[in-house]
Amino acid sequence: MTTVDSSEREARADLYVPMSAQVVDVQQMTDLEVLLRAAFDGGRPLDHCPGQFVQVSVLGVGECPISVCSSPTRPDYFELCVRRVGEVTAHIHRLEKGSVIGIRGPLGRGFDVAELHGKDILIVAGGLGIAPARSLIQYVLDERQQFGAFHLLYGVRSPAELLYRDDLTLWRESPDVNFHVTVDRPDEQWRGRSGVVTTLFRELPQLDPTETMVAIIGPPLMFKFAVLEVLARRIPQNSIYCSLERRMKCGVGICGHCQVNNVYACLDGPVFKYGQLKALREALE
Amino acid sequence: MADRIIRHSDLMKLVDEVARKRRIIGPVARSVPECEPPVRYFYEDVERADQLDLSFRYCVYSPKRFLTPPSETLFAFDQDDGGFVAAPQYDRRPTALVGVHPCDIHAIRLYDRVFDLEHRDEHYFARRGATMIIGMDCPGPCTDGVFCKDMGANVAEAGFDAMLYPLGTDTDGDEMRYAVMFGTKAGREWLLYSRQSAAPNADDERAFEKYQADKEAAFSFALRTRREDLAELLGRSYDSLLWDATARRCYSCGSCNLSCPTCYCFDITDETDLASGSGRRWREWDGCHLPEFALVAGDHNFRPKAASRLRHRIYRKAVWIQERSGVVGCVGCARCDRACTAKINSVEIYNQLAEEA
Numbered sequence: 218m219t220t221v222d223s224s225e226r227e228a229r230a231d232l233y234v235p236m237s238a239q240v241v242d243v244q245q246m247t248d249l250e251v252l253l254r255a256a257f258d259g260g261r262p263l264d265h266c267p268g269q270f271v272q273v274s275v276l277g278v279g280e281c282p283i284s285v286c287s288s289p290t291r292p293d294y295f296e297l298c299v300r301r302v303g304e305v306t307a308h309i310h311r312l313e314k315g316s317v318i319g320i321r322g323p324l325g326r327g328f329d330v331a332e333l334h335g336k337d338i339l340i341v342a343g344g345l346g347i348a349p350a351r352s353l354i355q356y357v358l359d360e361r362q363q364f365g366a367f368h369l370l371y372g373v374r375s376p377a378e379l380l381y382r383d384d385l386t387l388w389r390e391s392p393d394v395n396f397h398v399t400v401d402r403p404d405e406q407w408r409g410r411s412g413v414v415t416t417l418f419r420e421l422p423q424l425d426p427t428e429t430m431v432a433i434i435g436p437p438l439m440f441k442f443a444v445l446e447v448l449a450r451r452i453p454q455n456s457i458y459c460s461l462e463r464r465m466k467c468g469v470g471i472c473g474h475c476q477v478n479n480v481y482a483c484l485d486g487p488v489f490k491y492g493q494l495k496a497l498r499e500a501l502e
Numbered sequence: 503m504a505d506r507i508i509r510h511s512d513l514m515k516l517v518d519e520v521a522r523k524r525r526i527i528g529p530v531a532r533s534v535p536e537c538e539p540p541v542r543y544f545y546e547d548v549e550r551a552d553q554l555d556l557s558f559r560y561c562v563y564s565p566k567r568f569l570t571p572p573s574e575t576l577f578a579f580d581q582d583d584g585g586f587v588a589a590p591q592y593d594r595r596p597t598a599l600v601g602v603h604p605c606d607i608h609a610i611r612l613y614d615r616v617f618d619l620e621h622r623d624e625h626y627f628a629r630r631g632a633t634m635i636i637g638m639d640c641p642g643p644c645t646d647g648v649f650c651k652d653m654g655a656n657v658a659e660a661g662f663d664a665m666l667y668p669l670g671t672d673t674d675g676d677e678m679r680y681a682v683m684f685g686t687k688a689g690r691e692w693l694l695y696s697r698q699s700a701a702p703n704a705d706d707e708r709a710f711e712k713y714q715a716d717k718e719a720a721f722s723f724a725l726r727t728r729r730e731d732l733a734e735l736l737g738r739s740y741d742s743l744l745w746d747a748t749a750r751r752c753y754s755c756g757s758c759n760l761s762c763p764t765c766y767c768f769d770i771t772d773e774t775d776l777a778s779g780s781g782r783r784w785r786e787w788d789g790c791h792l793p794e795f796a797l798v799a800g801d802h803n804f805r806p807k808a809a810s811r812l813r814h815r816i817y818r819k820a821v822w823i824q825e826r827s828g829v830v831g832c833v834g835c836a837r838c839d840r841a842c843t844a845k846i847n848s849v850e851i852y853n854q855l856a857e858e859a
Contacts, residue, residue, distance in 0.1 A: 232621050233576040233591040233770075233783065258585075276579050276586050277774030277781045281799075302799035317585040465796040466770050469621040473767030473790060476814075477804075479822040484620055498740060500806060 224323045232469050235274040235319025240312050241294060246380050250345070251310050253297045255318060262292035263320075267352035267388050268432075268460060268488040270325030271338055272468045273297060274319030275308040282465040282483070285323065286348040288322075288355035298348035298380065327488050328432065328458055335431045339382040339421070341443045343414050343435025345371050347380050349487070350434045354388070361393050365428065368395045368421055372414025372439070376400050376407045395420075414439060418446045426451040432458040435489075437501050444491055457491035461500060504667070504681035504702045504710045505690070510556070511677060512698035513666070517551035517636075519696065520598050524634065526551070527568050528600035529558040543851040545599070556601050556666075556678075560644035564606045564837065565599050568615060569629050573786040576625060576770070581779040591782075592628035601666075604658035605650045605833040609763035610635065613660040615827040616766060619740030634688060637662035641713065642720030649724035649849050653834035656721050657671075663689030669709045681710045724849050726856040729830060732820040739855045740813070748851060749809035751844035752791070758815065758838035758846075759789025764823070764831055767795075790815050816851060 242254035257263070262278035263271070265285050272281045281303070287296035299309045312318065338357055342350040350371075357364050369388060373379055379398070390395040397417045399410040410417070414435070430454055433443045440459055447457055463475035463482040478497045480486065496502045517526060530546040530553060540741065543558035545565040566732070577590040602610070610630075617626040637658060643650075650656040658665065667681040682699060684690040693699050700841075727735050759765045769788040774781030788795060791811050796804035805811050823831025839847045 227606075231577065231624055233625075233785075234588045234590050237585050241806055274589075276581055276783075277772050277776075279772045280770065280783075306799070319586065319588075389627065462798070463804070464796075465673075467768070469623075470619065471617065471621070471623060471766070471767070472785075473788070474769070474795065476818075479817070499810075 227462070233312055233321070233467070234274065235276075235280070235321045238318055238320045240314055240316040240318060243312060243314055245449075246298070246382070248380060249302075250300050250380055252381075253299060253309070253312065253318075255297065255320070256294045257320070260293065262289070262291075263295040263323055264326030265289050265295065265323035265352075266401045267330060267356045268349055268458075269325050269352075270349075270465070270468075270483075270487060271297070271320050271322030271324060272465070273294075273299070273305075273309060275305055275312075278308045278320055279305040280319070280321075281305040281309075282324075282409070282464075282468060283461070284349035284352070284487070286351040288352050288354055288359055291357035298345070298351075300345055319492075321468060323380045323464070325483050326485060330356060333357075333430050334363045335365070337425060337428050339368045339370070339424065339429055339431045339447070341370045341414060341417075341431070341433045341435070341447075343443075344374070344378065345380075345441035346434035346436070346439075346460070347371055347373075349365050350432065351381060351384070353432060354394075356385075358391070358393055363492040366395065366422075367393060369397070370414055370417040370420075371396070371398045372401070372417065372435075373398075375403045376404055395422075413442070415442045415446050424452065426453065426456075430456050430458070432488075434460045441501060454492035454495065455490050457496060458488055460487045461489060461493060461494075462487070503707060505684045506682040506693055506699040507669075507702045507706045508666075508680050508682055508699040509672070509677050509694070510566060510679070513556075513680060513759055514551040514554075516692065516696065516698050517554070517598075517600060520600075520634070520692065521548075521550065524596040524598045526554075526598050526600060528554040529556065529561050531555040531558070538777040545601075554600060556638060556668075558601065558602065558768050560835075562837075564835070565602060565611055565767075566606075566609065566613070566763050568597065568599060568611065568835050569633065570617075570626055570766055570768075570787075573784055573807045574625060574689065574763060575784045578782045579699045579780065590624070592625060594628050596632050596634075598631070598634040598636060600636045602635055602662065603638060603644070603835075604641055605648075605653075605655045605835040606763050607635065607637050607658040608653075608655040608830075608833045611837075612823070612827065612829045612831065612833075613766060614661075615829050616823065619827060634692070635662045635685075636689070637665035638684075639665060639667045639717075641668060641717050645840075647724075647836045647847070647849065648834055649836060650834035651721040652723050652725040653729055653830055653832050655830075655833035655835075657717075660685055662686075664693055665709065667713055669706075669713050679709075681706065688696060719822055724834075726853050732852070733825075735852070735855055736817055736821050738859050742855060743856065744851065744854055745809040745813045746807075746847055749807070749812045749845055752808040752812055753843050754791055754808050754811065755843050756789035756792045757841040757843055758786065759791055761835060761837040761841035762819075763835060763837065764819065765789065791819070812846070816848065819848075821854070 465483035819832035
């Protein structure tokens with residue numbers, strides 16, 4: 218057993234002190250998004266639920282909340298898709314294999330996978346929403362025998378914005394998932410479908426309202442239209458999950474930044490049931 | 503029944519006793535000629551009891567900055583190519599807050615809850631655990647516009663180590679006498695440590711009873727809605743035009759947040775020395791009325807309008823904090839109303855909403 222001195226024990230118990238993790242792989246996915254694969258020193262798993270997030274630190278620059286985009290069924294590492302939108306994320310984009318980052322988490326509430334077991338699954342992802350969705354997608358594929366039918370719909374604005382291209386090929390070819398992808402604005406090379414993500418609902422077979430669980434992850438506008446499609450298929454509101462994007466700072470329900478009416482996205486979410494969310498006026502504005 | 507009776511001069515001796523072991527923070531009179539009244543009271547560090555002025559009516563700010571300072575280091579870090587080492591920093595200086603009014607005691611009890619709801623914030627509790635609270639009861643409203651009685655915060659039954667009740671001056675002199683109630687063992691030990699205080703006699707008991715009765719008569723309600731009914735009132739008022747109408751005057755300056763004894767939101771920032779890679783991460787007060795508070799990456803603002811920010815603050819104070827913590831989120835001290843640069847008044851807001859509903 219290794220001994221831990223008191224200051225190290227204090228650091229581990231402190232809400233705000235990040236743990237050290239190493240970047241083991243970096244993949245530039247688009248102009249704006251990079252995929253980091255990271256692992257804790259000593260190989261300790263992140264031990265997260267699909268849909269949870271972590272606070273990623275570049276010490277001296279700051280911290281930002283990032284969804285974990287890999288599944289806990291792949292415990293040797295965890296992956297983070299980071300869009301370059303500000304100072305901290307710009308620094309994250311400069312990280313290389315071997316760089317050290319700080320991680321706090323896993324934080325928040327993810328998908329209740331126990332509730333999903335045995336059900337048919339429909340995941341609808343728009344834009345960057347594919348990142349948190351991917352932790353669940355991988356989970357369902359890795360635990361395939363635990364689930365019924367699996368449908369996955371993914372939409373982005375233009376082909377250049379497609380993320381996880383290797384995964385897309387895999388999913389397209391896999392018999393384990395009924396996968397459809399569309400782009401709003403196709404370019405000349407695009408051979409796939411075009412139109413908003415809700416147009417993909419036409420590709421779905423009849424859904425069993427009592428046996429289907431749905432996860433909708435994407436920008437608020439997409440969410441509104443997608444939830445309409447799902448409700449129209451008579452799926453109850455508490456069978457619909459979605460994930461909210463807010464700027465979590467403390468990540469532990471204190472600092473107030475991610476508050477949505479009377480809930481904290483970092484604590485009560487980021488994954489919510491639609492039944493809970495529709496009572497929150499600020500959630501989808 | 504009071505636990506002890508103490509005269510002002512003896513109390514000062516006791517405070518000086520405490521000052522040998524603890525930093526003392528209490529009300530200090532400051533001349534502010536441009537204000538009316540021209541003498542204002544602030545909670546400040548003092549070295550001796552005679553620097554305190556316990557005859558204060560109210561302090562401009564609550565003592566919250568001594569428990570959760572405007573800016574505080576969360577941890578210091580060193581880094582090299584191989585990684586980083588972070589050392590959390592806690593302030594455990596023994597401290598005594600002297601002369602804390604019931605409203606501010608309620609606000610501290612709220613902090614005790616919200617910093618330990620789902621996760622325990624050791625930075626707060628390091629200070630809190632080292633802080634002794636000697637309360638000062640209010641015989642009547644400290645100033646116009648307060649609504650502490652409405653919020654159930656003009657009386658504190660717990661949350662202090664000892665509480666002083668100013669009974670009035672002696673019959674044989676002009677020295678203030680206080681009844682004292684113990685809140686904790688530490689408070690009891692402090693008072694019984696020396697012979698400065700006495701057990702109350704029958705006259706003292708009568709004086710304390712009269713004090714309580716006079717106090718009861720001195721406070722009145724300011725809100726048309728009972729505290730228990732505020733949730734229902736606000737539940738019906740989300741779409742009221744009053745938020746827009748009132749917020750037209752709002753400068754989004756955040757003075758209400760700054761002066762509020764129950765506001766505790768914060769932002770987190772890093773600072774680093776580029777050459778060494780060493781630095782610190784600290785937090786500082788933030789305020790939900792400031793336009794950038796709900797701004798996220800990509801320049802989307804979840805509360806872009808002053809009206810939505812005003813509504814957010816009032817909902818937090820009147821309903822949401824209580825829903826989460828069980829402790830009411832406002833203590834009715836009206837510091838927000840006094841601090842408001844646009845004279846937005848929360849009592850007025852509640853009462854106008856009640857009229858509308």
